[in-house]
Amino acid sequence: MDTERLYFSDAYLTRFSARVIARAERGGRPAVALDQSAFYPEGGGQPADAGTLGGVAVLDVQADDGLVWHTLAAPLDADVVEGQVDWARRFDHMQQHHGQHLLSAAFEQLFGLKTVSFHLGAAAATIDLAATALAAEQAAAAEDLTNQVIWEERPVLARFVTPEELARLPLRKPPQVSGAVRVVSVPDFDHSACGGTHPRATGGVGLAHLRRWERRGEVVRVEFVCGGRALGDLRWKNAALARLAGALSVGADEVEAAVARVREAEERQRKRLELAADQLIGLEARDLLSNAEARGELRVVRRAFAGRGPEELRALAKAIAGLGGVALLGGRAEKTQLIFARAEGLALDCGALLRATLAPLGGRGGGQPALAQGGLPDGAQLEAALDAALARLANE
Numbered sequence: 001m002d003t004e005r006l007y008f009s010d011a012y013l014t015r016f017s018a019r020v021i022a023r024a025e026r027g028g029r030p031a032v033a034l035d036q037s038a039f040y041p042e043g044g045g046q047p048a049d050a051g052t053l054g055g056v057a058v059l060d061v062q063a064d065d066g067l068v069w070h071t072l073a074a075p076l077d078a079d080v081v082e083g084q085v086d087w088a089r090r091f092d093h094m095q096q097h098h099g100q101h102l103l104s105a106a107f108e109q110l111f112g113l114k115t116v117s118f119h120l121g122a123a124a125a126t127i128d129l130a131a132t133a134l135a136a137e138q139a140a141a142a143e144d145l146t147n148q149v150i151w152e153e154r155p156v157l158a159r160f161v162t163p164e165e166l167a168r169l170p171l172r173k174p175p176q177v178s179g180a181v182r183v184v185s186v187p188d189f190d191h192s193a194c195g196g197t198h199p200r201a202t203g204g205v206g207l208a209h210l211r212r213w214e215r216r217g218e219v220v221r222v223e224f225v226c227g228g229r230a231l232g233d234l235r236w237k238n239a240a241l242a243r244l245a246g247a248l249s250v251g252a253d254e255v256e257a258a259v260a261r262v263r264e265a266e267e268r269q270r271k272r273l274e275l276a277a278d279q280l281i282g283l284e285a286r287d288l289l290s291n292a293e294a295r296g297e298l299r300v301v302r303r304a305f306a307g308r309g310p311e312e313l314r315a316l317a318k319a320i321a322g323l324g325g326v327a328l329l330g331g332r333a334e335k336t337q338l339i340f341a342r343a344e345g346l347a348l349d350c351g352a353l354l355r356a357t358l359a360p361l362g363g364r365g366g367g368q369p370a371l372a373q374g375g376l377p378d379g380a381q382l383e384a385a386l387d388a389a390l391a392r393l394a395n396e
């Protein structure tokens, strides 16, 4: 015999009595099938119900060949059991699931956008629309129409129909099952083949809100919240906005303007810092060059720095070159780097000098005659490498 699905006729039934008609092990846990059950088995994008059977927690519910199987946390010996469905979880699923029916109908009626799939997760519910773009005005219009139908408190009718009646109904979503087809209808709005659980009237959805949407290949994925989830969403957004307003010492309606002011101030400070850093590098280059060693006609700054990265060293080397000198600089930060630079017009090939310096030490690098950069495998080689480069200069 098959399990009689009590939720088909009454989605609000949470307590029931049933007889165990089969026992099995599913996923390493005990499971029972009942002669009748109010538990919704996972399907149609709606997760399985939770609850208890004979006081034992129901971990999963799956339909299998006419039977509804309840996977249990512990073995259940009794042949007649009391079932209790977790109503908070079920009603949340009913709100999201029926909200999806209405949203999908609204998108189709207003813009001819078909829903190709639906996902109801623990945190978010989404529908995929057959579209490559969705304008904010379209989303708002579909949201408005959905909530209008919710607030009109229209009845939600679920019934099994004959093939003749099925042929006459303008179904938005065609049946995916053979045999008896259950149709869920909102008069003058939507008819869908569906085996899921729905509120008695559209008002049960409470509120439908589209949180965001994005293109994903050939579909637009729309994330939405209904009913209790919409309330929860509003609650945390209000709390987050209040915290932001408090941190910025402004009213909630002034947060955007206050953030814009903070970002402008940050940008001004960044530019000032950049300018100050340039000036400092220029002063440092001048100072280093005044103490430079003479090698023939060249004035050479040979210097190793700890904790200075390649970008800063490059800026310093360029500044020294810009003042007419030659820079043989090394830095030990995350990596050990050598940076050589020379003034325009000097007969020195920095790239060749760098490669000749690095080669015996196992380092790698290269560059142009005016500027070259490379790395050493071992920071302890830095002083010796700079000395070797300087000696090579003297010999040229």
Ligand SMILES: [Zn+2]
Pocket (backbone or CB within 6 Å): 097, 098, 101, 184, 194, 195, 196, 197, 198
């Ligand atoms: Zn449904």
